[in-house]
Amino acid sequence: MLPCCVCNREWPKEKCVVLTLTEDERAMLIKNEGSAPETLAYCNPCWRVLSDRMMGAQLIRSTLQVHLRQNGVGDAEQRSQAYFDRLLEMTSKPKS
Amino acid sequence: MKRKLPVLIDQAVGSIQAEAAEKGVAFERLLRTQKQPSCRTGCDHCCYHPVELSLFEAIPIYRFLVARGRWTPSFVKALEAHDENVAHLTMAIWLLTKIPCPLLADHKCSAYEVRPFQCRTTWAVGDPHYCKGEEFGPQTGLLPRAELAQTFRDYERLFAKPLNLTYLTMPMSRALLLAAKVVTGEVSVSDAHLVLFESFQRNG
Numbered sequence: 001m002l003p004c005c006v007c008n009r010e011w012p013k014e015k016c017v018v019l020t021l022t023e024d025e026r027a028m029l030i031k032n033e034g035s036a037p038e039t040l041a042y043c044n045p046c047w048r049v050l051s052d053r054m055m056g057a058q059l060i061r062s063t064l065q066v067h068l069r070q071n072g073v074g075d076a077e078q079r080s081q082a083y084f085d086r087l088l089e090m091t092s093k094p095k096s
Numbered sequence: 097m098k099r100k101l102p103v104l105i106d107q108a109v110g111s112i113q114a115e116a117a118e119k120g121v122a123f124e125r126l127l128r129t130q131k132q133p134s135c136r137t138g139c140d141h142c143c144y145h146p147v148e149l150s151l152f153e154a155i156p157i158y159r160f161l162v163a164r165g166r167w168t169p170s171f172v173k174a175l176e177a178h179d180e181n182v183a184h185l186t187m188a189i190w191l192l193t194k195i196p197c198p199l200l201a202d203h204k205c206s207a208y209e210v211r212p213f214q215c216r217t218t219w220a221v222g223d224p225h226y227c228k229g230e231e232f233g234p235q236t237g238l239l240p241r242a243e244l245a246q247t248f249r250d251y252e253r254l255f256a257k258p259l260n261l262t263y264l265t266m267p268m269s270r271a272l273l274l275a276a277k278v279v280t281g282e283v284s285v286s287d288a289h290l291v292l293f294e295s296f297q298r299n300g
Contacts, residue, residue, distance in 0.1 A: 007185075007186045007188075043184070044184070045189075046189060048180065049181065049185065052181070055181065055193050055195065058193055059192050059193040061230070062193070062194065062230035063192055065230045065231075066230055069233075
């Protein structure tokens with residue numbers, strides 16, 4: 001059983017998507033949080049949401065907004081909206 | 097030829113629908129004597145909240161949509177996509193992902209007349225801005241409390257038991273897809289929970 005890094009529920013390994021972090025990703029996590037796992041497990045339901053361009057960006061936007069607000073950031077909505085727009089831009093197809 | 101729903105099930109569906117409408121109106125009347133709801137036509141924040149309902153509630157909605165010509169292949173496809181998206185999601189993730197109710201169209205409920213009990217009795221009594229999933233917190237003024245929903249669920253269970261039905265609630269899309277199968281006779285009512293378990297396992 002693996003804990004989903006999004007919803008925290010324990011899932012059988014075969015019902016999870018397990019991603020191995022790159023060195024850059026690990027370095028960033030270590031810098032920000034002090035430690036970093038080798039892999040991250042996403043349960044299938046959460047992975048379906050996150051791997052969808054729009055729903056994934058929406059979940060990240062909402063989570064960021066909640067996090068910013070809880071930390072007393074006044075313009076949490078604007079900041080999370082800006083990040084959402086950037087996420088969509090990053091994931092849009094390149095113009096031909 | 098399509099089989100009809102067993103008479104006893106039909107009676108239960110009718111009684112539950114009447115109870116939902118009656119209790120919903122009574123709740124609204126009581127609420128308006130005590131507070132000023134801030135819900136307005138066109139505000140759809142709560143249409144992005146997780147909604148679960150029983151087959152009893154889904155059957156009238158399915159019939160309503162069929163009668164209005166809204167049960168189209170594209171609508172069924174949208175329901176299937178919705179079902180796949182919300183299957184097994186926690187309520188918190190569902191809320192934050194802001195997945196719209198499949199009945200939401202142009203900021204309005206396309207089955208408002210037969211909407212589920214949960215929707216009938218959800219009222220904003222504060223700034224509607226705080227009804228948004230990502231804004232949920234101390235400032236969110238949403239009614240009712242869970243007890244009212246529980247009372248209604250208990251009422252539904254009263255019908256399920258003598259009919260030997262397994263009482264379950266499920267997301268709107270799954271409930272409507274199952275209601276379609278039951279009403280058209282593709283699945284018998286007593287087997288509905290088996291179909292449900294199967295689909296849950298498939299999506300997991």
